[in-house]
Amino acid sequence: MKKRVLAHRLLQMLLVLFGISFITFGLTYMAPGDPVRAMYAASGAIPGDEIIEETREALGLHKPFLVQYGNWLLGCLRGDFGKSYSYNKPVAELMLARLWPTLKLSLTSLALMLAVAVPLGIFSAIHRGGPADYLVRGLTFVGVSMPNFWMGMLLLYLFAVKLDWLPAVSAGQGFHKLILPAITLAFAMAAKYTRQVRTAFLEELCQDYVTGARCRGIRERTILWRHVLPNSLLPLVTLLGLSLGSLLGGTAVVEVIFSYPGLGSLAVSAITSMDYSLIQGYVLWIALIYMGLNLLVDVSYHFLDPRIREAR
Amino acid sequence: MGRSKAFIRKNRAFTVFLVLALGLVAVAIFAPLIAPKDPYAAILADAVQPPSGEHWFGTDKMGRDLFSRVIYGARTSLTASLLLVLVIMTLGTFLGLVAGYLGGFVDGVIMRISDMMLSFPGMVLALAVAGILGANMTNAVIALSLVSWTKYARLSRSLVLKMKSRDYMAAARLTGSKASHILWSYLLPNVLPTALITGATDIGSMMLEIAGLSFLGFGAQAPTAEWGLMLNEGRAYMTAAPWLMVFPGLAVFITVAVFNLLGDSLRDVLDPRS
Numbered sequence: 197m198k199k200r201v202l203a204h205r206l207l208q209m210l211l212v213l214f215g216i217s218f219i220t221f222g223l224t225y226m227a228p229g230d231p232v233r234a235m236y237a238a239s240g241a242i243p244g245d246e247i248i249e250e251t252r253e254a255l256g257l258h259k260p261f262l263v264q265y266g267n268w269l270l271g272c273l274r275g276d277f278g279k280s281y282s283y284n285k286p287v288a289e290l291m292l293a294r295l296w297p298t299l300k301l302s303l304t305s306l307a308l309m310l311a312v313a314v315p316l317g318i319f320s321a322i323h324r325g326g327p328a329d330y331l332v333r334g335l336t337f338v339g340v341s342m343p344n345f346w347m348g349m350l351l352l353y354l355f356a357v358k359l360d361w362l363p364a365v366s367a368g369q370g371f372h373k374l375i376l377p378a379i380t381l382a383f384a385m386a387a388k389y390t391r392q393v394r395t396a397f398l399e400e401l402c403q404d405y406v407t408g409a410r411c412r413g414i415r416e417r418t419i420l421w422r423h424v425l426p427n428s429l430l431p432l433v434t435l436l437g438l439s440l441g442s443l444l445g446g447t448a449v450v451e452v453i454f455s456y457p458g459l460g461s462l463a464v465s466a467i468t469s470m471d472y473s474l475i476q477g478y479v480l481w482i483a484l485i486y487m488g489l490n491l492l493v494d495v496s497y498h499f500l501d502p503r504i505r506e507a508r
Numbered sequence: 509m510g511r512s513k514a515f516i517r518k519n520r521a522f523t524v525f526l527v528l529a530l531g532l533v534a535v536a537i538f539a540p541l542i543a544p545k546d547p548y549a550a551i552l553a554d555a556v557q558p559p560s561g562e563h564w565f566g567t568d569k570m571g572r573d574l575f576s577r578v579i580y581g582a583r584t585s586l587t588a589s590l591l592l593v594l595v596i597m598t599l600g601t602f603l604g605l606v607a608g609y610l611g612g613f614v615d616g617v618i619m620r621i622s623d624m625m626l627s628f629p630g631m632v633l634a635l636a637v638a639g640i641l642g643a644n645m646t647n648a649v650i651a652l653s654l655v656s657w658t659k660y661a662r663l664s665r666s667l668v669l670k671m672k673s674r675d676y677m678a679a680a681r682l683t684g685s686k687a688s689h690i691l692w693s694y695l696l697p698n699v700l701p702t703a704l705i706t707g708a709t710d711i712g713s714m715m716l717e718i719a720g721l722s723f724l725g726f727g728a729q730a731p732t733a734e735w736g737l738m739l740n741e742g743r744a745y746m747t748a749a750p751w752l753m754v755f756p757g758l759a760v761f762i763t764v765a766v767f768n769l770l771g772d773s774l775r776d777v778l779d780p781r782s
Binding site for chain 2: 208209211212215216219220223224227337338340341342343344345346349350352353357441442444445446448449452453463464467468475478479482483486487490
C-alpha cells in the first residue's frame with residue numbers, strides 16, 4: 197500500500213473514532229438516569245442531597261458539556277479512560293483483563309467455523325445440484341435462521357445439563373470451557389461462510405483458465421486444489437477480518453448464556469448498572485480494534501493479491 | 509383470476525412462503541381468538557407445569573399459559589421487526605436519494621455518517637444506545653434503526669447516480685421539473701423495487717436482533733409476551749422446565765425462517781437475473 201493511501205486511511209480512522217467518541221459521550225450525557233445516584237445506589241448507600249452535589253462537583257459533572265467531553269477525550273489520549281464505579285477499577289485495566297478471553301473465544305470459533313465451512317462449501321460447489329448440495333444448502337439455511345441465543349441454550353441443555361459432558365459455566369481456565377460457546381458462535385457464522393465459499397468456488401470454476409487447464413489435460417484434482425482453491429479463498433480474508441471485528445463486539449449474548457468472563461458480558465453489566473465511563477470506554481475500544489483489524493486486512497490483501505499491488 | 513393462477517404456477521415457492529408468512533401475521537392479529545388463555549393471567553398454583561392437554565406448552569414460573577404467551581409473542585415480534593424494517597427502509601432510501609441527487613455538501617455529510625456506521629460493529633452501538641436510552645421495545649427499535657439504515661442509503665444513492673446521467677433525467681431538468689417532482693416521480697419508482705427486495709430479505713435478521721436485545725434485557729420488559737424475553741426468563745428454569753426455552757425459541761426460529769424464505773423467493777420473482 198502506498199504511503200499516501202495508508203496516511204489517508206489512518207486519518208479517516210481518526211475522524212471516525214472522533215465521531216464515535218462524540219456520539220457515545222453525548223448519549224451518556226443525555227441519558228435519563230443520574231450517574232451519581234446510580235453510583236451510590238450500587239454501593240448500597242443512600243446519601244443526602246448535599247453529598248450528591250459534592251460528588252457531582254468532584255467528578256466535574258457541573259461543567260459544560262464540551263468541557264467535560266474535552267477533558268474525557270484528553271484523558272483517553274493519555275490512556276486514562278476513567279474509572280468504573282461498579283467494579284471500582286480503572287476502565288483500561290478492566291478492558292485489558294477481559295480482552296484476552298473474548299479474543300480467545302473469537303479465534304477458537306473462527307477456526308472451528310473455517311474447519312467446517314471451507315470443506316462443506318467446496319463439497320457442495322463440486323457436487324452442484326446433487327443431493328449433497330441440497331443438504332448442505334438446507335443446513336446453511338437453518339444456520340442463518342437460528343437465533344444464536346437459542347442455539348446456545350439448546351447446546352447448554354443437551355451437553356451440560358442432560359449429558360453432563362461439559363461445564364455449564366464457562367468462567368475460569370481450561371480449554372474445554374471454550375467448546376460450547378465457540379460452537380454456538382461458529383454455527384451461525386459457518387452457515388454464512390459455507391454459502392460464501394460455495395459461491396466463490398462456483399464463480400472460479402466458470403473462469404476461462406479452468407477450461408484452459410482442462411483442455412490441456414491437467415488432472416481435475418490438480419486444477420481444483422492448486423488453482424481454483426487459492427483464488428476462491430482470497431475474498432475470505434476480507435470477510436475473516438470483518439468477522440473477527442464483529443465477533444469481538446458481538447459475543448455479548450453467548451457470553452451471558454455461558455457466564456463467560458469476556459468483553460461482551462462486561463458491556464452488558466456496564467449498561468445494566470449505568471456505568472457510563474465503562475460503556476464509553478468499551479465502545480471506543482471496540483471501535484479502535486475493529487478499525488485496526490480492517491486496516492490490517494487491507495494491508496494483508498496487498499501481499500496476498502499481486503493484482504492489487506500492480507493496480508496502484 | 510386466470511392471471512393470478514398463472515402467477516402461482518410460475519412462482520410456486522413464493523406463493524407457499526407468502527401464505528405461510530400471512531399465516532403468521534394472521535396469528536398475530538387474531539391472537540386473542542387463538543390463545544386459549546389470558547397470557548398475562550398469573551395463577552401461582554399452576555406454576556411450572558409441564559406440557560399437558562390443559563396447557564399445551566406448559567406454564568411458566570408465574571403459572572401463565574406458555575402457549576398463549578407464545579401466540580401473543582407473535583404480535584410483539586412481528587410488529588417490532590416490520591416497523592423496524594419500514595423505518596430503516598424509508599429513512600435510508602430517502603437519505604440515499606437526496607444524497608445522490610443533490611451531491612456536494614449534503615452527499616458528503618450523509619455518506620460520511622454512513623461510513624462511520626459501517627466502520628463499526630453495529631450491535632455494539634445498538635446495545636449502548638438501547639441501554640442508555642432506557643430498556644424498552646421502542647428504544648430497541650430506535651437503536652437498531654440508527655445503526656441499520658446505511659445499507660439502504662448506499663443502495664439508493666448508487667442507483668440514483670447511475671440514473672442521473674440518463675437522457676430522461678436531463679429532459680426532466682431542461683423542462684424545468686422541480687427537484688421534489690424528479691425525486692418523487694422519476695427516481696423513487698426506480699429505486700423502490702430494489703429497496704423493497706432488500707427490506708424483505710432483512711425482516712428475518714432484524715427479528716433476530718430485536719429478540720437478541722430483548723434476551724439481554726434491553727428490549728421488551730416483563731411482563732410483555734416477547735420471545736427473546738421469554739427465553740431469558742426460561743433460562744433460570746432450564747433444568748426443571750426445559751419447555752420454557754424450547755417453545756419460544758422454536759417460535760423465533762420458525763418465524764425467522766419463513767421470512768427469510770419469503771425474502772429469498774421474492775428476490776427470485778422480482779429479479780430473475782440473479
